[in-house]
Amino acid sequence: MNTTGQRDSGRPEGLHLSPFRGLRYAPERVGSLAAVTSPPYDVVVRPDGLTHLESADPHNIVRLILPQAETPAARHQQAADTLHRWLAEGILAPDPEPALYVYEQRNGDVLQRGLIGALELSEAAQGVVLPHEDVMPDVVADRAALMRAAAANFEPLLLTYRSEGTRVGATAAIERAAQRPPLLSTTTEDGFSHRLWSVTDPAELAEVQSDLSHRQALIADGHHRWATYLRLRAEHPRGTPWDHGLVLLVDTARYPLRVRAIHRLLHRLPLADALSSVRGSFRVRQVDGPLSRAMESLASASAESNAFLLTGDGTYHLIDRPSPELLARTVRADRPDAWRRLDATVLHATLLDHVWNIPDDPAHIAYIHDTVATVAKAERDGGTAVLMHPVHEDVVRELAREGVTMPRKSTSFGPKPATGLVLRSLAH
Numbered sequence: 001m002n003t004t005g006q007r008d009s010g011r012p013e014g015l016h017l018s019p020f021r022g023l024r025y026a027p028e029r030v031g032s033l034a035a036v037t038s039p040p041y042d043v044v045v046r047p048d049g050l051t052h053l054e055s056a057d058p059h060n061i062v063r064l065i066l067p068q069a070e071t072p073a074a075r076h077q078q079a080a081d082t083l084h085r086w087l088a089e090g091i092l093a094p095d096p097e098p099a100l101y102v103y104e105q106r107n108g109d110v111l112q113r114g115l116i117g118a119l120e121l122s123e124a125a126q127g128v129v130l131p132h133e134d135v136m137p138d139v140v141a142d143r144a145a146l147m148r149a150a151a152a153n154f155e156p157l158l159l160t161y162r163s164e165g166t167r168v169g170a171t172a173a174i175e176r177a178a179q180r181p182p183l184l185s186t187t188t189e190d191g192f193s194h195r196l197w198s199v200t201d202p203a204e205l206a207e208v209q210s211d212l213s214h215r216q217a218l219i220a221d222g223h224h225r226w227a228t229y230l231r232l233r234a235e236h237p238r239g240t241p242w243d244h245g246l247v248l249l250v251d252t253a254r255y256p257l258r259v260r261a262i263h264r265l266l267h268r269l270p271l272a273d274a275l276s277s278v279r280g281s282f283r284v285r286q287v288d289g290p291l292s293r294a295m296e297s298l299a300s301a302s303a304e305s306n307a308f309l310l311t312g313d314g315t316y317h318l319i320d321r322p323s324p325e326l327l328a329r330t331v332r333a334d335r336p337d338a339w340r341r342l343d344a345t346v347l348h349a350t351l352l353d354h355v356w357n358i359p360d361d362p363a364h365i366a367y368i369h370d371t372v373a374t375v376a377k378a379e380r381d382g383g384t385a386v387l388m389h390p391v392h393e394d395v396v397r398e399l400a401r402e403g404v405t406m407p408r409k410s411t412s413f414g415p416k417p418a419t420g421l422v423l424r425s426l427a428h
Contacts, residue, residue: 013128014128014212015129015216017208017209017247018117018118018244019199020424021095021098022423023095023152023424024093024183025420026090026091026092027184030091031057033420034186036060037418038061038418038419040065040222040416040417041065041155041419042224044062059091061155064152065154067079067146077149079146099198100199101116101117101196102173102178102198102199103248103422104194104195105417110192113174113254114248114250114255115170115208116156116249116422117249118245118246119159119246120243121230121233128216129159129218129219132223132396132399132404132405133219133223134405134407135224135227135408136224140228151426152425152426153426155225155417157222157225157245158221160220160249160257161251161252163215163251163253167254169207169212170207170249171251171254172207178197183196183198192415192418196421196422212249222247241425257414259391259411260411261412262412263368263387264365264385264386265367265377267365267366269383270382270383271311271312271313271378274356281322284318286318287309287316287317288316289315289316291371294318298387299389301320302320302343302389304321305320305322306341306346307320308387309387311387312375312383313379322346326350326354327340330350336402338398339404342395343389344406347386352365371387374387390411390412
C-alpha cells in the first residue's frame with residue numbers, strides 16, 4: 001500500500017468481492033435442498049448431529065465438510081473423491097456465468113441478507129478484514145488439507161461491515177435482487193427459510209464494488225477458515241483462484257446479527273469438583289431452574305461482574321464476583337481493560353488455566369453453540385457445562401480494531417449461513 005491509501009494498482013483500500021461460478025445442487029437430483037444442507041462444520045454436534053445429517057440424504061454436504069475415514073489423509077481424499085463424483089454425476093453443477101449471490105435467511109422477525117462472493121486475500125485485505133479470536137493451529141492445518149485436496153471452498157465464512165444505514169450501493173443491489181424470483185428457496189428443519197439470487201449485471205457489480213472498496217469487515221464467524229485461506233494463498237503463485245476465499249458479507253447497519261455465547265463442556269471435571277475448587281475465589285450460589293430461568297439469572301449477574309452458570313447434574317450454580325487478587329494474578333496486564341474484563345478471558349486465564357488446571361484440547365473441552373445440547377451432554381457424560389453470556393458486538397468490533405484477539409470461541413454470531421447452498425471450486 002502507498003501513502004495515499006491506494007493499492008499499487010490504483011484501486012482504493014477496502015473489500016474486493018469478485019463474482020464466481022457457484023457450484024450448486026441440481027434440485028432434481030436430490031431429495032430436497034433442505035436435506036442436503038448442514039450447519040457450518042464447527043457447529044455440527046458430533047456424533048449425533050453428524051449421523052442425523054448423513055442419514056438425511058446420501059448427498060448431504062456434511063460428507064464433504066466432515067468426511068469420515070480412519071486417518072486425516074483418508075478423510076480429505078474421500079471428500080475430494082466425493083466432490084469429483086458428484087460433479088461427474090450432475091449432483092452438483094456450476095452456474096453458467098460468474099455471479100455474486102444475494103443470500104437471505106428468515107425466521108419470524110429475524111431477517112438477514114448479504115452477499116456471497118470471492119473475497120480478494122491480498123496483504124492489504126489482512127488489515128481490512130479484522131479477526132477477533134485466536135485459532136487452533138491443528139484445526140487450521142486440517143481445514144487447509146481438506147481444501148487443498150478438494151480444491152474447493154465448501155462454506156463461506158461470515159463477515160460483517162457497517163454502512164451508513166442508507167439503501168445505496170451494495171445494500172441497494174441486494175434489495176433489488178430480493179424483488180426478483182430466486183434461484184432457490186428452501187426451509188431447513190430449524191425453521192429458517194433460505195433464498196438465493198444471482199447478481200450478474202456489470203453495472204450492479206460495479207455499484208457493489210464501488211461501495212465495498214472503502215469498507216472494513218469484522219470476521220463474525222469463520223476465523224479458522226480465514227486463517228486457512230491465508231495459508232493456502234501463501235502456498236500458491238499469485239494470479240490463481242487461491243488468491244480469493246468464499247465469504248458471506250452482511251451489512252449489520254441494515255441487518256443486525258444476533259450475538260450468542262459459545263458454551264464449554266468439561267468432559268473430565270465433575271460438577272462437584274468444579275464447584276469446590278472455586279469456593280473462596282468466586283461467589284457461588286445455587287439458582288432455580290428450569291434452564292431458561294437459570295440463564296436469566298446469569299444475564300442479570302453478567303451485568304455486574306464476570307459470571308458463569310455451571311451445571312451437569314440437574315442443578316444450576318451461578319459463580320460470579322471473582323476475587324480481584326486472583327484476577328490480578330492470572331489475567332494478563334498488557335491488554336486493554338475491555339479484553340481483561342471479558343468472561344472468556346477470565347474463564348480461560350483464571351478458571352481453566354489456574355483454578356481447574358484443564359488443558360485447552362478436545363480431550364478435555366468441547367465448544368458447543370446450543371445451550372440445551374451442552375447441558376444434556378454434561379449430564380450424560382458426568383462432566384460440567386460452563387454456560388456463558390454473550391458479548392456485545394460493539395465490544396468485539398472495538399477490540400478487533402485495536403488488533404486485540406479474544407480467546408477462541410468467545411462469540412457466536414448468527415444466523416449462520418447454511419452450508420451447501422453454494423460452493424466455490426478452485427480447480428479452474
